[in-house]
Amino acid sequence: DAGVIQSPRHEVTEMGQEVTLRCKPISGHNSLFWYRQTMMRGLELLIYFNNNVPIDDSGMPEDRFSAKMPNASFSTLKIQPSEPRDSAVYFCASSFQENTGELFFGEGSRLTVL
Amino acid sequence: SQQGEEDPQALSIQEGENATMNCSYKTSINNLQWYRQNSGRGLVHLILIRSNEREKHSGRLRVTLDTSKKSSSLLITASRAADTASYFCARENSGNTPLVFGKGTRLSVIA
Numbered sequence: 001d002a003g004v005i006q007s008p009r010h011e012v013t014e015m016g017q018e019v020t021l022r023c024k025p026i027s028g029h030n031s032l033f034w035y036r037q038t039m040m041r042g043l044e045l046l047i048y049f050n051n052n053v054p055i056d057d058s059g060m061p062e063d064r065f066s067a068k069m070p071n072a073s074f075s076t077l078k079i080q081p082s083e084p085r086d087s088a089v090y091f092c093a094s095s096f097q098e099n100t101g102e103l104f105f106g107e108g109s110r111l112t113v114l
Numbered sequence: 115s116q117q118g119e120e121d122p123q124a125l126s127i128q129e130g131e132n133a134t135m136n137c138s139y140k141t142s143i144n145n146l147q148w149y150r151q152n153s154g155r156g157l158v159h160l161i162l163i164r165s166n167e168r169e170k171h172s173g174r175l176r177v178t179l180d181t182s183k184k185s186s187s188l189l190i191t192a193s194r195a196a197d198t199a200s201y202f203c204a205r206e207n208s209g210n211t212p213l214v215f216g217k218g219t220r221l222s223v224i225a
Contacts, residue, residue, distance in 0.1 A: 042217035105156035
């Protein structure tokens, strides 16, 4: 299996622009998680889905952030409009919830908002 | 918000020495997991220990869990330069909630 695939790996954009991050989970996994990692705050859970349904989005910073999972093999995290404080590495992870709950992470999308 | 932290925040040792990292938490857990992150990469699962277990081994890794003290430790024996990475503990709190990660320990192994 190719593992969790995220794109883009790096994104540099200007404040106010829309950013869309993409994730393809491991085939057969039924849970998907979006995390944000910064030096100051560490790894924060933004939102997670079970069977394509959003379960808890309480970690989403504000209305500028939205996430979708239209099918079992694709998810997006959108920031509109982006701000410099959104600069971080965004990770997608998937798991098969009926197992141990071990998470499989993608390589991350490093976002820089100027 | 995150619960509990790893310590130390950073650790530098010589190749061949053992490295011990600790993790504390505040609420009841189902299991505790340790992950490794190389610079610029995603996190990789190392080992999981359930709340009814006290110790687990995997190769050069040894994990202990003390639920009475709400703490866990990760021991890497005979460290190698390739072990240089950040190590995170993650708690699955009771109630099947998503994993909560600490801020990690940055380990540097000097050849």
